[in-house]
Amino acid sequence: MKYMGSKRSMLLNGLGEAIQSAVPGHKRFVDMFTGSAAVAWHVAQKYDVEVLAGDLQKYSVVLASSVIGRTKPLKRKWLEDWADRATTWEAASDFVGRTKRLQKRIATEDIKSTCDRARDLCAEMPYPISKAYGGYYFSPQQSLTIDALRATLPLNKDARCAALASLIWVASRCAAAPGHTAQSFKPNLTAGEFLKAAWQRDVGACLHQSYDAIAPMFSKRKGAATKTDANDMASTLKEGDIAFLDPPYSGVHYSRFYHVLETLVGGKLVAVSGEGRYPEIGKRPQSKYSLVKSSEDAFEALLKSLASVGTDAIITFPAGEASNGLSGERVTELANQFFRIKSSKVTSRFSTLGGNSRNRDARQPSEEMILTLTAR
Ligand SMILES: C[S@@+](CC[C@H](N)C(=O)[O-])C[C@H]1O[C@@H](n2cnc3c(N)ncnc32)[C@H](O)[C@@H]1O
Structure with a gap:
């Protein structure tokens, strides 16, 4: 699917290797900002660990559940x-x-x-x-x-x-x-x-x-996806878990871009307006991570909560400045406060964030950082 910030291509370009090195020794892999669910699906199919996933949006939860919640293929x-x-x-x-x-x-x-x-x-x-x-x-x-x-x-x-x-x-x-x-x-x-x-x-x-x-995809172990705020989900994690953190980097809420999918999953009539056909703002999930004034505090609280119970983590984030006020450098500083940085690398990915072109899938190459963290 067309997804802003999907890590699908990065799984073949550095992220897959980082996951391969980090997953052994963990009981659960928790994709806390699952989005298109590309990473949750990858891990659930490949590794003998329970995969959990979370997101603020219902359609992400459906995407994730459709593979991580099942241990057999489905018939045609x-x-x-x-x-x-x-x-x-x-x-x-x-x-x-x-x-x-x-x-x-x-x-x-x-x-x-x-x-x-x-x-x-x-x-x-x-x-x-x-x-x-x-x-x-x-x-x-x-x-x-x-x-x-x-x-x-x-x-x-x-x-x-x-x-x-x-x-x-x-x-x-x-x-x-x-x-x-x-x-x-x-x-x-x-x-x-x-x-x-x-x-x-x-x-x-x-x-x-x-x-x-x-339908042919399935997991080695049955997992589950939940519609939840990552900061709330963090309080349910423990030692032996590894969290995958791919938070928003845009100063615009994801729900602005994916309301069609959310309405589809809801299955009910919604009132919309304007050329974009958005439901009113109060009816779309809002994220602390998409506001310049709160993104850093939210991320710091999340890392603190995970580290306090001994959960390990992998973080991906754009290497440069992001429009939600965070940056690769600041994310690394925050991670360093609570975790030991086991490895740090920068790789390329494609983003649709610059997507203002009308006539093409406006994908822009950019640099993305991958941090592998162990609890101190
Ligand atoms: C960069 S995208 C994740 C992309 C995903 N890793 C993939 O490969 O498709 C960030 C996701 O975080 C979700 N999100 C935003 N704020 C959140 C929060 N507070 N808790 C959980 N999910 C959140 C968004 O809905 C979006 O799906």
């Missing part, structure tokens, strides 16, 4: 039966005829007028994704299919979780937006072509790809 039959149920649900919708007709216009007709009609149509639709995001991040046909899939998830716990995680990937991959869902492509001369291309992505094909990637 779950997907096939689910897709059949969704097709029946969609066919019974009062809106299916109009969404299909509008979908046919996307390739050939003026995108501005198609977009206006799409927004009018979706405003009438009583389904969470269509009503909030149809005509913006998704065509009416795409949003109806996503709503149908959300309404007909498998009932079996593991299959339901993997199905919802697959649907999160679908929404992320199909969204008509550059990198993340802070703003959708506009139907104008510069971005109109990107909007058209995104609105023609095949949700069904993308679902099959996503499920076929997630």
Whole structure:
């Protein structure tokens, strides 16, 4: 999926090695800011340790649980039966005829007028994704299919979780937006072509790809993911645990970029506004780590709490200055107060933080620090 700060590529570029050296001798690996869950999945599949994960956002918890909470692969039959149920649900919708007709216009007709009609149509639709995001991040046909899939998830716990995680990937991959869902492509001369291309992505094909990637993965040991603040989670850790800390480095809350995924997981109608289609700020998780005035205190308290019970840690953080007021240097100083720094290295990763480009996945190379810490 498109995820700001995903450590997926870094697992092949330094982070995987750091984890390999640090994990032996620990009973639990705790990914405290799990995000796309790339690191929790990696560790759970590869090592015989219990993996726990936490994040403020519900969709991250679903992503993490879909693999760390399961010790067997899932059959494809779950997907096939689910897709059949969704097709029946969609066919019974009062809106299916109009969404299909509008979908046919996307390739050939003026995108501005198609977009206006799409927004009018979706405003009438009583389904969470269509009503909030149809005509913006998704065509009416795409949003109806996503709503149908959300309404007909498998009932079996593991299959339901993997199905919802697959649907999160679908929404992320199909969204008509550059990198993340802070703003959708506009139907104008510069971005109109990107909007058209995104609105023609095949949700069904993308679902099959996503499920076929997630369902075969499973953990060596059953773990669990929780929607929680990392500083609260820290009080549940102990000696023998190793915490993975990849906190926000942006001065903008993550929830601003991923509200579409959060609404999808919530499965309820939400009131949204503006071009970005955000729910009101009080309805989006706010992080102390994304505020310049509190990020340092929050991180210091977290490190202190982990060190006080003898938990080891791995930290990743941008090597330079970050927009939430922290920096690689300051993070190292804070870590040094409470832990022995066993190793420190700098590697490259790609970030979407500079992502203001409308027409490409605005990925910027940058330097990232990896600190391996042992309790003093
Ligand atoms: C840099 S991202 C983590 C990326 C993740 N390691 C990956 O590979 O995708 C930071 C994450 O921390 C979460 N977050 C922010 N504040 C938090 C807090 N106080 N407690 C737990 N999670 C938090 C955000 O929602 C976001 O998912």
